[in-house]
Amino acid sequence: MKNNYVNFLVGLFVLFGIGALVFMSITIGGASVSNSGNYTLVAKFENSSGLKEGAFVEMSGVRVGLIQSINYDPQAYESVVKISLDNEITVPDDSIASIRTSGIIGDRFVKISTGGSEVNMADGEEFIETESSISIEELISKYMFSQDK
Amino acid sequence: MVKPIITVEHLFAQYGDTHVLKDVNLEVNPGEILVVMGGSGSGKSTLLNHMLGLKTPTSGTIMIDGVNIFTAKNKQLRNLRKKMGVAFQGGALLSSLTVADNVRLPLEHNTSLDTQTIDIMVRMKLELMNMAGTGHLMPSELSGGMLKRAGLARAVIMDPKLLFFDEPSAGLDPTTAVELDELILTLRDAMNMTIVVVTHELESVFKIADRVVVLFAGEVVANGTVDEIRNSPDERIQNMINRQPNTQRDDGEVYLNRLLNKDKN
């Protein structure tokens, strides 16, 4: 009898613990159980300073994807950023990718401003238009030097 | 000539620089009760630990039932241990298990008997130890004597051929001690066990022993029947029997030096 009681409590603990673990992994951690698949888009920036792999991609202020990789293209003297998006997300082919900052000290992220085209971008395609990072240091120095003058 | 069940040959043991056992030789014949007697520090516990295979000696061999326990393979040793029962000084019951669960432990791990059979065997052994109805108690609820008897019940649960008993009557009141001595004799007579008892209690030695081995400072100083030991001319044994201290008495200069801690140099 007493042993059964202990077994019951242990069973409860196991259910509770596994429940917490699964909840944390899926809801908070966003581990997708039914992965609907991803596709990749490429955006080339003149300057991607401050952007990191794993940073977010937003459309209309909603997080829709992640930065997969950031590489330097020595031929074009450009930064090549690969963006991983969920298959459900469609991007018109005249959309603009821009690098933004959340708050003053926040991280850099990529914002996709949707265009009006009826054709959507396919896997591996490249953004036609991009906006590079705005460097706070540059902005501040510009402001300070213009004051001097 | 009976073949001995235990043979200890040229056993030496040392801890650090202290020689605890110096060339111990002895034999135990089947069906006899051998008492290893000695005061504290005589090395009798060390000898027991070596016979149980818990410690490895500096040199020497111990053969039990034809197996050299220091070179035996794990499996051989395990099979040998199923035929050996050990009752430890304080019972050595697992503190997290009830008395009954402690007693059934060897059966559960080493046999494939049905649970009901095991239950009956446990109750039979507790009954034999005069501990009927205590199976549900935890070791912490038992008195010293009961712990020893529960430990003995566990030691004999597999009906071993060979039983080791460490200090059966140490720390017990005289009545309980006598009861335990009776139990040891019964076990030998009814179950035909060979029993090795390690003790410093003279009364039980003379009562139960078929043969006595006297250890003194790691050496066997006598090995014989109870009467031979009683009549031994050895001064150390007579001192032990007459409860005289065995320490060397130095007087005068030597004593003064010892008090002043100068005898080292």
Next chain:
Amino acid sequence: MNALFNSVSNLGAATRKNIDSIGLATLFLLRIVSSLFTGLVSFKQVIKQIYFIGNRSLIVIIVAALFTGMVVALQFYDTLVRFGSVDLLGSAVALSLIKELGPVMTALMVIARVGSATCSEIGIMRNEQQFDALDCMAINSYRYVMLPRLLAALFCVPMLTAVFDLVGIGGGYIVGVHIQGESPGAYIQGVMDTISFKDVLVGQIKSLVFGLFIMWIPLYYGFYLHLNQKNMGAEGVSNGTTQAVVMSAIIMLFSDYIVSSLAL
């Protein structure tokens, strides 16, 4: 000259002794793990240990997590408000809990509650010759006594960590939303968006590593009480327990750094 020689040779002796104990502890762990393959683990014992390590720690973990989450939220709020980035509160609390504070605080609570109790229990078993008795009964004490405790710790510590993380985030919510008046949506969104599965995984790997150390070390100190302590009695047990607790905490924090640096 002589004093110098002595102190150098003392250092040598101490080093040799420490290397010896590391070797012995490793051997000890190998014996426990290999006993897994030589026979059946007592399921009953594992359940008993899960009850002791898991269920009985749950309340203390929940209380500790609640206050940890609350104080972390309070401190972050005070910091973030100076940068005008209070909307990052949820992210900050969740990240620091899941990646660092959850595993470490849970491990510390388990060391205090389970590690000390285990070490003294095993030490007393050694004192009372219970391991000798198990040997003489041909029962493998590594499999019968040590393995269930190790398995239960490896199983329970990650779960307790998960509980700690969630309750801690809840505690942060109480401070952020109900006391400081941040919007509930911003807090929850911050938590949900910032944490990636990798963060959860790193936290869980940490707690698994901690679970190993915080059970292994007390078991080792208890089992080899007769080798490590001058005095086998009650004093030896209490010394051994103290050493085991201190050592578990230090090695746990050290391994925390190693795992963190490998994971980043």
Next chain:
Amino acid sequence: MNIEIETHNNYQVVKLYGEVDLSNSRSIKLDIIKLIKSKNNIIVDFTHLQYIDSSGMASLVEAFNEARENDTEFHIVGANGSPLQVLQLTRLNTVFNLADSVSAVSNNG
């Protein structure tokens, strides 16, 4: 260890030879209980038994209990030497119905 089963009047006589110990007590118990389940009266013959350990004794206690539940008779006959001592040591001689020989039981019944 050997076991022989004979019919004697309305009794099944289970003759035990050699030694009963941990390795064979279970199979003996199962044999005897099978006989009891089919409503046989049992006589266990100890005459040629040299040794029986406590697992054997416990098995016989189980069989004895089974016999009582099935309202059949259960006797132990011819106990001598070490088995008799074990019976006395465990005080099971006060539990079982003991008799000297098979004929002493079967002729009365």
